[in-house]
Amino acid sequence: MTLNADTTSSDSPEGALAVRVWRGGATGAFQTFEVARRPNQTVLDVVTEIQREQDPTLSYRFACRVGMCGSCAMVVNGRPRWTCRTRAAAVVERDELTLEPLRNLPVVKDLAVDMEAFFAKWRDAKGFFEPGPEPANDFAVVEPSTPKRQAADAGVECINCGVCYSACDLVAWNPDYLGPAALNRAWTLVNDVRDKGQTARLAAVSGDAGCHSCHSHMSCTEFCPKALAPTFAIAGLKRATARRLWRRG
Ligand code: SF4
Numbered sequence: 612m613t614l615n616a617d618t619t620s621s622d623s624p625e626g627a628l629a630v631r632v633w634r635g636g637a638t639g640a641f642q643t644f645e646v647a648r649r650p651n652q653t654v655l656d657v658v659t660e661i662q663r664e665q666d667p668t669l670s671y672r673f674a675c676r677v678g679m680c681g682s683c684a685m686v687v688n689g690r691p692r693w694t695c696r697t698r699a700a701a702v703v704e705r706d707e708l709t710l711e712p713l714r715n716l717p718v719v720k721d722l723a724v725d726m727e728a729f730f731a732k733w734r735d736a737k738g739f740f741e742p743g744p745e746p747a748n749d750f751a752v753v754e755p756s757t758p759k760r761q762a763a764d765a766g767v768e769c770i771n772c773g774v775c776y777s778a779c780d781l782v783a784w785n786p787d788y789l790g791p792a793a794l795n796r797a798w799t800l801v802n803d804v805r806d807k808g809q810t811a812r813l814a815a816v817s818g819d820a821g822c823h824s825c826h827s828h829m830s831c832t833e834f835c836p837k838a839l840a841p842t843f844a845i846a847g848l849k850r851a852t853a854r855r856l857w858r859r860g
């Protein structure tokens with residue numbers, strides 16, 4: 612059942628949630644739906660129930676439902692999260708849920724954002740493996756205990772969900788800032804002993820919109836659902852780019 616736009620129900624029947632959902636694009640309004648509480652219900656279940664049972668025009672994204680694809684991220688009661696791995700009961704406040712699209716990205720419609728700028732920054736940070744002019748034919752052996760391998764391992768599980776990017780105030784202030792996810796990826800590659808693109812990568816991440824802009828206020832690290840630490844990866848890039856400058860000087 613659809614309730615009044617931009618209102619929440621103060622008299623929700625017991626066992627129901629009042630779910631405020633952003634509708635529209637950059638401009639729009641909240642629309643409130645009433646959804647029954649169910650055992651083990653995730654926030655993604657709530658959104659899916661609205662779309663299937665109440666309003667098929669509601670736009671949102673998901674794919675895996677198990678925390679692998681990263682496509683279901685939204686802002687839930689003010690905080691970016693994977694909705695498929697967030698139980699509604701854990702985050703409701705006074706029987707209310709407020710769902711918004713990820714911040715710092717253009718809204719396509721409702722809860723779906725355009726991720727193009729996010730992925731373009733991975734490219735700009737040279738967040739891709741560079742094998743060099745003569746790629747090795749065989750597998751490289753990289754000992755798990757080496758410091759570089761461990762530094763790469765610490766950030767390699769990123770699934771590109773955009774939660775950290777949505778949480779970063781610096782991206783909001785400076786839309787050109789490469790952002791925590793792209794810089795975290797760059798750091799994993801800086802520590803990849805097989806990679807042959809380090810000079811270009813360190814140059815790419817050391818510009819005005821690169822690692823040295825980061826204020827280290829840790830929102831990305833606090834909110835990353837994979838418990839990665841982009842702040843520390845960025846600190847590593849700051850050190851690596853500074854060393855490179857000293858060597859050149
Ligand atoms: S630590 Fe840096 S990248 Fe992370 S949220 Fe803060 S400013 Fe953004």
Ligand code: SF4
Nearest residue numbers: 769770772773775835
């Ligand atoms: S670093 Fe974490 S929050 Fe950021 S895109 Fe990767 S998995 Fe998502």
Ligand code: FES
Nearest residue numbers: 676680681683695
């Ligand atoms: S639907 Fe894939 S991570 Fe949530």
